[in-house]
Amino acid sequence: MKTADSIAPSTSQLDTAFLKRFAVVQNACMTFAALIAVAILLAWLFKDLRAGYPGGWYLMKFDTATGMLLSAVSLALLSVDSSPARGWGGRAAAFLVLLLAVVALYEHASGRLTGFDTLIVTDTTSDEPGLMSVQTAVYLLLMALSLLVATVPHRLSGTTVVVLSVLLALHALIIFSGYCFGAVQLFGQNLSTRTAPHTLACMMLLAVALIGWRTQRGYFPALAGAGLGSRLARKVLPFALLLPFVLMLGSTLVASAGWLSPPVAVGLTVAVMAAALGALVSLMGRRINTLEKHLRELSLTDELTGVLNHRGFELLGEQAFREAQRSQVALTLLVFNVEGVKEISETYGQAAGSQLIQDMARMLRESFEPADIVARTESDEFTVITKDENTRGVIALMRIGEAMEALNAAGCPYKARFSVGEATSSPDSSDSFRDLVERAIFVRRERRRVERVFSNEPEREVSGAKPSFNEQ
Numbered sequence: 102m103k104t105a106d107s108i109a110p111s112t113s114q115l116d117t118a119f120l121k122r123f124a125v126v127q128n129a130c131m132t133f134a135a136l137i138a139v140a141i142l143l144a145w146l147f148k149d150l151r152a153g154y155p156g157g158w159y160l161m162k163f164d165t166a167t168g169m170l171l172s173a174v175s176l177a178l179l180s181v182d183s184s185p186a187r188g189w190g191g192r193a194a195a196f197l198v199l200l201l202a203v204v205a206l207y208e209h210a211s212g213r214l215t216g217f218d219t220l221i222v223t224d225t226t227s228d229e230p231g232l233m234s235v236q237t238a239v240y241l242l243l244m245a246l247s248l249l250v251a252t253v254p255h256r257l258s259g260t261t262v263v264v265l266s267v268l269l270a271l272h273a274l275i276i277f278s279g280y281c282f283g284a285v286q287l288f289g290q291n292l293s294t295r296t297a298p299h300t301l302a303c304m305m306l307l308a309v310a311l312i313g314w315r316t317q318r319g320y321f322p323a324l325a326g327a328g329l330g331s332r333l334a335r336k337v338l339p340f341a342l343l344l345p346f347v348l349m350l351g352s353t354l355v356a357s358a359g360w361l362s363p364p365v366a367v368g369l370t371v372a373v374m375a376a377a378l379g380a381l382v383s384l385m386g387r388r389i390n391t392l393e394k395h396l397r398e399l400s401l402t403d404e405l406t407g408v409l410n411h412r413g414f415e416l417l418g419e420q421a422f423r424e425a426q427r428s429q430v431a432l433t434l435l436v437f438n439v440e441g442v443k444e445i446s447e448t449y450g451q452a453a454g455s456q457l458i459q460d461m462a463r464m465l466r467e468s469f470e471p472a473d474i475v476a477r478t479e480s481d482e483f484t485v486i487t488k489d490e491n492t493r494g495v496i497a498l499m500r501i502g503e504a505m506e507a508l509n510a511a512g513c514p515y516k517a518r519f520s521v522g523e524a525t526s527s528p529d530s531s532d533s534f535r536d537l538v539e540r541a542i543f544v545r546r547e548r549r550r551v552e553r554v555f556s557n558e559p560e561r562e563v564s565g566a567k568p569s570f571n572e573q
Contacts, residue, residue, distance in 0.1 A: 120316065138303060141165075144158055158297075160299075168244075172245075174194045175190075175191045179192075209238070209290075218231025228293060236288055266311050282349065333385065405477075406458060408476055409476035413476055437485070437521050438520045439482075439519050468497045484541075522542060524544060
């Protein structure tokens, strides 16, 4: 049978490691919620067990405990990809939860007890025997609808489940707030008909389990994604949820102790909360900027050599060219080609060819100034952009030649060599950056062609020789 999960968003971009950890949390939450509900049900069914229970256990009514247990069972059955029988069992449990919620809400709305709440056990602890609070009934209603709608094979059902899950979590947080700040209206109608602390615990656990289930199916990608934003959101979310409660609880305790008047405590709390949220936003911005910087560096850097790649060369080279034209200074562009890389890789292995490329990148970085632009623009081609200072350029080429000779003398089975072409921009010229690159490539190719014509053994070419910096 096709369900809403079959049309869920793709999980290909989700963080699988996080989902595995979240699955463990989800199962633990369902188990603990079920254990709490079973413990309360046993107390209602067997009077002899009640002596060992803490006071107030009876505030979780029999129907409430049944609803929580059925919710956990339904969630466990529906969240497992298994036989159709489990699917129907999960739906049946969800329908029973829906029935319990609807009956309780009807009794509150009409003011008349139906007797359904005491059908199995009697309740002598309340003026309204067996009746759960409105807040608990609303929670069970949202839970039942979330579970049932998730099995509907319609595209809109996925969005509906997400909305219901968020409302469920919000409802549990509102009840939690009522307990934190003594607002009885938020968690019950009176002292005997209210959402008990252990009921609230089941609510929180099941809400986490429900969201975990939907996350496993590809929903809530902002939290479960593998991207940088999702990882940052997972780190910030706990602070964003806990910070208001911690600050307001601190304010309440300070005011209750008489250290500060309530208005002063509230004012200070609001100011501290604003400062804390501002600091949190600032830290997020800083973290995002750092991640963006790292991402930019990765996109502009050649993985093998650590120098700029072709994209980085185009971006920074164009920028350097425009600044040189604006400042009326000349710019020299050199194109280096490492000769025979393909033959070396075929003869001595791919690792040998890669090592030669890495050695060339290292020699270029060490020979030129840190401010100069060094890039690997093709598999065996490097490009350097430097200011037009002839002495510095000649010295750099001498260093490269010496480094290449030292490399060949180190006992390598092959002889490393390179060819080079250069072009110098003119502040008064209308040439573009692309024109400068093409001129340098042309010079290198022409120089290499002439050398091949006049050399009987071109393979022995030692291009560590210092080519002229003058434009050819």
